[in-house]
Amino acid sequence: MLNLLLQQAVNGLSIGVIYALIAIGLTLILGILGVINFAQGEFYMLGAFAAFTAQRVLGAGYWASILYALVVVALLGILFEYLSLRPIRGRHEFTLLLSTIGGSIFLQNTAQLIWGPDPRTLSSPFAHKPILLGLGVHITQQRLLVFVVGLLLIGLITLFIKKTKLGMALRATAKDPATASLMGVNVNFIFGFTFAFGTALAAVAGSLLGPVLDLSVTMGEWAVIKAFCVVIMGGMGNVPGAILGGLTLGLAENIGIVFFPTGYQDAVGYTILILVLLFRPRGIFSTGKGLA
Amino acid sequence: MNKTRILNGLWLAIALALPLYVQGLYQRNLFVFAGIFIILALGLDMVVGYVGELSLGHGGFFGIGTYASALMALQWNTPFLVDFIGAVLVTGIFGFLIGFPSLRLTGPYFAIVTFGFAEILQLIALNSNFTRGPMGLPGVSKARIFGFTFQSEMANYYLVLGVVLICIFVTHRLVRSRTGMAIVAIRENEQLARSMGVNAFRFKVLAFVIGTMFAGAAGSLYVHYTNFTDPDHMGFFYTVTPLAMVLVGGRGSIRGTVIGAVLFYLLPEYLRAAAAWRLSAFGLLIVISIIFMPQGIDGAIRKLGLLRKRTPAHGTV
Numbered sequence: 001m002l003n004l005l006l007q008q009a010v011n012g013l014s015i016g017v018i019y020a021l022i023a024i025g026l027t028l029i030l031g032i033l034g035v036i037n038f039a040q041g042e043f044y045m046l047g048a049f050a051a052f053t054a055q056r057v058l059g060a061g062y063w064a065s066i067l068y069a070l071v072v073v074a075l076l077g078i079l080f081e082y083l084s085l086r087p088i089r090g091r092h093e094f095t096l097l098l099s100t101i102g103g104s105i106f107l108q109n110t111a112q113l114i115w116g117p118d119p120r121t122l123s124s125p126f127a128h129k130p131i132l133l134g135l136g137v138h139i140t141q142q143r144l145l146v147f148v149v150g151l152l153l154i155g156l157i158t159l160f161i162k163k164t165k166l167g168m169a170l171r172a173t174a175k176d177p178a179t180a181s182l183m184g185v186n187v188n189f190i191f192g193f194t195f196a197f198g199t200a201l202a203a204v205a206g207s208l209l210g211p212v213l214d215l216s217v218t219m220g221e222w223a224v225i226k227a228f229c230v231v232i233m234g235g236m237g238n239v240p241g242a243i244l245g246g247l248t249l250g251l252a253e254n255i256g257i258v259f260f261p262t263g264y265q266d267a268v269g270y271t272i273l274i275l276v277l278l279f280r281p282r283g284i285f286s287t288g289k290g291l292a
Numbered sequence: 293m294n295k296t297r298i299l300n301g302l303w304l305a306i307a308l309a310l311p312l313y314v315q316g317l318y319q320r321n322l323f324v325f326a327g328i329f330i331i332l333a334l335g336l337d338m339v340v341g342y343v344g345e346l347s348l349g350h351g352g353f354f355g356i357g358t359y360a361s362a363l364m365a366l367q368w369n370t371p372f373l374v375d376f377i378g379a380v381l382v383t384g385i386f387g388f389l390i391g392f393p394s395l396r397l398t399g400p401y402f403a404i405v406t407f408g409f410a411e412i413l414q415l416i417a418l419n420s421n422f423t424r425g426p427m428g429l430p431g432v433s434k435a436r437i438f439g440f441t442f443q444s445e446m447a448n449y450y451l452v453l454g455v456v457l458i459c460i461f462v463t464h465r466l467v468r469s470r471t472g473m474a475i476v477a478i479r480e481n482e483q484l485a486r487s488m489g490v491n492a493f494r495f496k497v498l499a500f501v502i503g504t505m506f507a508g509a510a511g512s513l514y515v516h517y518t519n520f521t522d523p524d525h526m527g528f529f530y531t532v533t534p535l536a537m538v539l540v541g542g543r544g545s546i547r548g549t550v551i552g553a554v555l556f557y558l559l560p561e562y563l564r565a566a567a568a569w570r571l572s573a574f575g576l577l578i579v580i581s582i583i584f585m586p587q588g589i590d591g592a593i594r595k596l597g598l599l600r601k602r603t604p605a606h607g608t609v
Binding site: 030036083084087088091093094095097098099101102103104105106107108109110113221225228229232236261263264266267270271273274277278 | 340346393394396397399400401403404405407408409411412415418419528532535536539543568569571572574575576577578579582583586
């Protein structure tokens with residue numbers, strides 16, 4: 001039993017890092033643009049498929065394909081913000097949300113036209129051979145890689161937001177766009193940058209995890225829902241909260257599966273979501289400090 | 293007043309005469325579905341337009357309507373009217389159980405919590421024995437009232453039209469009643485309404501429950517018309533589609549919602565010329581119409597001064 005729980009904890013942490021990456025993007029966009037980006041899952045999907053194209057059409061290797069996915073999706077993100085959010089900035093939050101829902105429908109169905117409905121696979125130089133961690137707990141090379149790289153990225157993002165000038169501009173804009181603008185922050189640039197940055201994170205998550213998945217154009221629906229749960233747990237617009245939330249959701253789902261019938265694994269996330277919203281709507285890990 | 297009466301009569305006449313001009317079975321079939329979506333959208337507008345909160349769980353209630361109706365019809369062989377009313381009530385009870393805790397939240401929190409509830413409902417439908425999981429419930433018979441079976445597309449069109457009219461009547465009455473005014477007052481300025489002694493929470497729950505009952509009615513009509521339901525019918529499609537209809541049509545307006553629903557149901561079908569691009573174009577249309585028609589079609593009509601304002605819209609109370 002202990003082995004099983006530990007094994008599930010390892011599995012949970014490795015997927016939790018992915019949840020955290022997608023959710024950091026979502027929470028940044030929410031905190032700075034004030035938009036619930038319903039299309040976040042599509043950018044995760046597009047990341048995986050862009051990497052697929054890079055590998056199959058351009059003959060890129062695994063790392064190059066991730067880089068390609070990052071750049072392509074960041075550009076798409078800029079375009080998405082410019083075309084579907086910028087013209088309606090300041091309008092009612094429903095309007096903004098519906099615009100991203102429309103965008104999400106568009107992206108998913110267009111992806112279906114491009115890549116077709118058949119599941120695809122990404123290749124990776126890292127084997128799916130399990131490594132023994134001790135106590136009978138295993139992890140595959142690829143999953144270990146996902147975990148380590150994911151964690152590294154999360155560290156870099158945190159440093160970026162805390163220590164760089166651009167990061168400071170992000171935090172200032174999140175707090176008060178008008179004042180930030182008066183202080184010489186180019187708010188338009190920050191909005192575009194944040195959207196591109198947030199969607200690129202989802203793309204990295206998608207291409208990083210890609211080799212352990214069957215890629216399908218509907219995979220984003222799943223991702224956006226998980227990311228929502230994480231954002232809610234962490235508190236909206238809260239980056240450290242999103243990191244902790246991602247890892248917690250990964251753990252809760254994978255340990256929960258030991259005790260609940262398999263079909264209800266996803267219900268763990270929703271149940272946490274609803275309980276948190278009803279009893280601690282500012283998030284479990286919220287410090288009330290927002291982005292910082 | 294007289295002018296609007298005449299206009300309403302005209303619309304009704306068009307709706308009644310429509311099957312005479314729409315000959316193809318497939319086209320008539322589309323209008324039946326458009327009617328079902330009008331009911332669904334009117335229910336959602338009760339929450340989005342009048343309460344002023346964004347429900348992302350409406351599809352879940354539609355699904356409950358289909359399942360409640362199908363289960364009653366299949367298990368107990370209930371007559372159509374009984375399981376129709378039963379489905380409406382069951383959906384309303386779920387609406388109360390979910391709306392009561394959720395409506396303590398507002399804005400994005402409310403939107404996401406309703407979304408979470410709908411997803412859980414779908415998971416239950418997918419994993420339970422009594423719902424037969426992903427296989428769904430086939431074999432629900434066509435609606436039958438007092439010995440008359442609604443077999444043809446035309447008969448179903450009039451059945452759905454009847455329910456649409458009831459829903460429009462209920463919405464109209466509710467909005468014009470003291471209750472409705474209280475609801476609109478809450479939407480416009482909750483604190484002010486509260487200070488005038490309006491129990492905001494109670495009215496919000498009431499409007500939410502009525503909205504979900506509409507969804508239940510739509511679900512029941514749907515399952516009797518198509519004879520089938522499965523967990524997909526609790527899916528997000530049945531939330532997004534009516535949401536697009538309401539927002540593009542113009543929220544808080546019966547006319548806008550009806551126009552939005554007809555347009556948005558028929559448009560993707562007529563976009564079949566663009567076959568494979570149909571759904572992409574649908575997504576694009578949502579974005580474009582949001583950008584260029586901020587108040588929806590109803591707002592655009594009003595701006596042009598084509599029709600006089602009838603229903604209380606935003607900022608009028």
